[in-house]
Amino acid sequence: MRVIGALLSLLLLGACGGGDEPARPTPPAPASTPPSAPAPEPPPAAPKEPASAPEGNLRGDAANGAALYALYCSSCHGKTGKGDGPVAAAFPTRPANHSDAAYMGKLSDAHIYQVIQKGGASVGKSPLMAPWGGVLSDPQLRDLVAYVRQLSGT
Numbered sequence: 819m820r821v822i823g824a825l826l827s828l829l830l831l832g833a834c835g836g837g838d839e840p841a842r843p844t845p846p847a848p849a850s851t852p853p854s855a856p857a858p859e860p861p862p863a864a865p866k867e868p869a870s871a872p873e874g875n876l877r878g879d880a881a882n883g884a885a886l887y888a889l890y891c892s893s894c895h896g897k898t899g900k901g902d903g904p905v906a907a908a909f910p911t912r913p914a915n916h917s918d919a920a921y922m923g924k925l926s927d928a929h930i931y932q933v934i935q936k937g938g939a940s941v942g943k944s945p946l947m948a949p950w951g952g953v954l955s956d957p958q959l960r961d962l963v964a965y966v967r968q969l970s971g972t
């Protein structure tokens with residue numbers, strides 16, 4: 819039995835490299851050419867700058883603008899445009915007073931159109947003034963410009 823145990827020990831030592839020589843590391847497998855990686859995705863295109871307000875007469879039909887104003891604007895700006903709509907009290911800044919001729923007279927029609935179309939943030943004003951360009955058509959935006967001008971008499 820001892821002979822069998824000794825033989826097994828020798829076999830195990832030989833198989834495991836347990837002799838006097840240190841085990842040699844196995845050389846790495848030859849490098850194969852890795853599959854070519856797909857080309858990196860190009861960076862996304864920069865967002866297109868929204869078109870500025872159209873040129874020319876930006877004043878549409880003030881009567882149509884009055885109906886649109888009552889529907890979309892009066893909750894913040896008030897029925898008469900004084901910035902005193904029922905929602906205005908919840909805002910940290912008061913909505914613009916569209917009846918203030920001194921203030922509104924300094925603004926171009928293109929500026930008013932842009933604020934309605936792209937929102938207050940587009941002109942450095944409150945981002946709480948929502949952009950309505952995705953909801954209202956160009957003629958409707960022009961109608962609102964005409965009505966806002968009517969409110970201020972400018």
